Every structure is written in C-alpha cells, then in structure tokens.
Amino acid sequence: MTDTPADRLARATPPAIARRVRGLGDRAIAWIFVAPTIFLLLAINIFPLIWTVRLSFTNFAANRPGREVEWVGLRNYERILTDERIWANMQTTAHFLFWTLFFQVVIGFALAWLINRRFRGNDLATTLIVLPMMLSPAVVGNFWTFLYQPQIGLINYTVELFTGIPASSFSMLGPGGLAKWSIIIVDTWMWTPFVMLICLAGLRSIPDYIYEAAEIDRASKWRQFWTLTVPMVLPFLMLAVLFRGIENFKMFDMVVLLTGGGPGNETLLASIDLKREAFEKWRTGYSSAYAIILFVTVFGLASIYVKALNRVRER
Amino acid sequence: MRGFLDGLLRLRRGPWELVATVLIALGVVMLMQPFALWAYTWSFLVTLSGTVMFIIVSHFPE
Numbered sequence: 001m002t003d004t005p006a007d008r009l010a011r012a013t014p015p016a017i018a019r020r021v022r023g024l025g026d027r028a029i030a031w032i033f034v035a036p037t038i039f040l041l042l043a044i045n046i047f048p049l050i051w052t053v054r055l056s057f058t059n060f061a062a063n064r065p066g067r068e069v070e071w072v073g074l075r076n077y078e079r080i081l082t083d084e085r086i087w088a089n090m091q092t093t094a095h096f097l098f099w100t101l102f103f104q105v106v107i108g109f110a111l112a113w114l115i116n117r118r119f120r121g122n123d124l125a126t127t128l129i130v131l132p133m134m135l136s137p138a139v140v141g142n143f144w145t146f147l148y149q150p151q152i153g154l155i156n157y158t159v160e161l162f163t164g165i166p167a168s169s170f171s172m173l174g175p176g177g178l179a180k181w182s183i184i185i186v187d188t189w190m191w192t193p194f195v196m197l198i199c200l201a202g203l204r205s206i207p208d209y210i211y212e213a214a215e216i217d218r219a220s221k222w223r224q225f226w227t228l229t230v231p232m233v234l235p236f237l238m239l240a241v242l243f244r245g246i247e248n249f250k251m252f253d254m255v256v257l258l259t260g261g262g263p264g265n266e267t268l269l270a271s272i273d274l275k276r277e278a279f280e281k282w283r284t285g286y287s288s289a290y291a292i293i294l295f296v297t298v299f300g301l302a303s304i305y306v307k308a309l310n311r312v313r314e315r
Numbered sequence: 316m317r318g319f320l321d322g323l324l325r326l327r328r329g330p331w332e333l334v335a336t337v338l339i340a341l342g343v344v345m346l347m348q349p350f351a352l353w354a355y356t357w358s359f360l361v362t363l364s365g366t367v368m369f370i371i372v373s374h375f376p377e
Contacts, residue, residue, distance in 0.1 A: 077359065081356045081357075081358070087352060090346055090355070091349045093347065293346075293359050296362055296363050296366055297342070297343055300342065300343065300366040303366060303369045303370075304336050307332060307369075
C-alpha cells in the first residue's frame with residue numbers, strides 16, 4: 001500500500017487536535033474553511049466601504065491627519081449635487097458610456113455573426129480581432145497617442161489622404177470637439193472583441209436543428225434572425241453590456257493617458273475628476289461622498305441588469 | 316394593471332422589483348441628463364431609494 005501525503009499528515013497530527021477535529025460537525029468544518037475568505041472580504045471590501053461612507057459626512061483631508069475632523073452632515077453631498085461642473089462631468093461620462101456601448105454592441109455582434117459563418121482563415125481572423133483586448137490599457141493609451149499625433153500620426157495622414165484636409169490642421173486629441181470621439185474610438189477598438197467573443201458564444205450555443213425547422217416552415221433569413229438568433233443571443237449580449245457598462249463607468253487609465261481629461265474639461269470623466277478631488281486637492285471627505293454617489297449608481301445599474309439577465313434566461 | 320396593484324398590496328416580488336427598477340433607471344437618467352439642474356440634484360436620492368428598495372424587495376415571495 002502506498003503512503004500518501006494525506007496519510008503522513010494524519011499520522012503527524014497530534015492526537016489532541018485530531019480528537020478535537022473529529023468532534024466537529026460538517027457545518028463547523030465548512031465555517032472553518034470559509035472563515036478566512038469572509039474575513040478577507042470584510043477587511044478588503046466591506047470595511048473600506050463603510051469607512052468611506054463615514055468619511056463622506058466629514059471634512060477629513062488625508063494630507064492633514066493631525067487636523068481635527070469635523071462632522072459636516074450632508075454638506076458634501078449637497079455641494080456635489082448642486083455643482084454644475086460635476087454635472088457636466090456626469091454628462092461627459094454618459095456620452096462616453098452611451099456611444100462606447102452602442103458601437104461595441106453593434107460592431108461586436110456584426111463581427112460575431114461574420115466569424116460564426118465558418119470560412120477559410122476563420123481562426124486567424126478571430127485571433128487578430130481579439131488582439132487589442134489582450135493589451136494593457138497603458139500600452140493602448142500610448143500607442144493611440146502616437147497614432148493621433150497631428151505631425152507624425154497615421155490617423156491624420158489617413159484623413160488627409162481621403163478628404164484632402166491637411167494633416168497638421170487638426171488634432172484628434174486637442175481642442176475642436178474631436179477628443180470625446182477619439183477616446184470612444186479607442187475604447188471601441190479595444191473592447192469590441194470582448195463583446196464579439198460573448199456574442200460568438202451565444203451564436204454557437206444555438207442548435208442547428210432550430211434553423212432547419214425554421215427553413216422547413218419557410219421562414220425567411222430576416223425572420224430567422226429576429227425571431228431566433230436575436231432572442232437566443234440576447235442574454236449573452238446583456239451580460240456583455242453589463243460588464244462593459246460598469247467598466248466604462250469607471251474608465252480611468254486609458255483616458256488619462258490619451259487626454260488627461262482635456263482639452264479643458266472636455267473628456268473629464270467622473271472617475272478622473274474623483275481622483276483629482278481625492279489625491280490632488282486632498283478633499284478626502286468630499287471625494288468620499290463623490291465616490292459613494294458613483295458607487296450607488298453602478299450598484300443600482302448592476303441590480304437592474306442582473307434582474308433582466310435572469311428574466312431573459314428564464315424565458 | 317389590476318394584477319400589478321394586487322401584487323403591490325400583497326407584497327409580491329415582481330411588481331415591487333419593477334417599481335425599484337423604474338426608480339433606479341429614473342435616478343441614473345436624472346444624474347446624466349443635460350437639461351435640468353434640479354433633476355441632477357435629486358438624482359442620487361432617487362437612485363439610492365431604488366437601490367435600497369431593490370435589495371429589500373428581492374427577498375419578498377414570488
């Protein structure tokens with residue numbers, strides 16, 4: 001008979017401990033295994049959240065720890081929710097969120113539809129399409145900053161080639177209203193493959209016999225698409241929208257690298273503004289209230305999507 | 316409509332979740348709309364009420 005590590009461990013366990021463990025019920029042993037995870041969750045997620053809620057009612061400044069902290073009640077929330085500058089940032093975030101989700105869903109679904117039709121070079125095409133998603137946002141930010149350069153950037157020269165507008169006469173990341181769209185293009189380029197992969201999983205989960213039955217019933221391709229493909233891919237698509245919606249609401253790194261929130265405040269998303277308030281202006285209490293507002297919004301949206309997802313799955 | 320009101324009165328999950336969902340969606344739209352500052356001001360309260368309501372009513376019976 002072989003001597004396994006478990007046998008050796010059992011022999012090495014002191015009799016007193018072994019007796020005690022033998023006396024524990026299944027429930028107690030389960031709790032012993034789960035307790036470290038629960039402790040970590042409480043320490044890393046729940047405690048900071050509760051602490052942030054507490055700080056949001058104070059005028060605490062992290063760069064002045066010796067100063068007496070004053071309880072200001074709802075004043076931080078009141079100031080944020082009546083500030084037109086923050087209201088404008090929310091609109092910028094909404095613009096970014098809406099258009100990135102729109103383009104990613106439309107292009108991602110179209111690409112998945114094409115990739116699902118098996119053709120020569122299908123695997124190579126899938127690999128090439130998925131590549132941007134695998135890059136770090138820092139790399140993508142730097143890479144597109146070069147592409148958008150008015151003097152040496154490829155984008156400006158391509159625009160000149162097709163429209164005749166001189167390459168150095170405009171800047172994709174500068175003033176003129178293009179910066180907002182530039183960050184949307186980059187995010188769409190990077191994350192459309194993610195939506196495509198999820199849609200592809202949905203399309204490949206539809207059994208062929210359903211289409212065969214529809215063919216026998218003489219359903220047109222258009223009708224098959226709207227009454228079979230779309231409803232069956234919808235749960236997957238909603239999952240993709242949920243993930244991308246939450247991620248884009250928190251978008252920070254790529255936009256900081258591309259525009260830094262500029263020109264002016266044109267691409268100043270709520271997350272970037274929050275970071276400035278917290279770690280440049282050091283208004284910790286105020287920025288905690290700001291963070292709680294964003295958190296509640298994301299949490300509420302996530303609840304709706306999870307509910308919708310379950311509803312569609314049940315159907 | 317009658318079924319919806321009946322569900323509300325009998326504290327059923329479906330109708331109450333619908334009310335909470337509408338509140339959350341309304342709050343998010345109010346937060347991000349570019350038209351009225353007062354709507355932005357009240358948006359957080361609406362979203363928070365909807366979210367808290369959602370957490371509570373998701374424990375109601377079907």
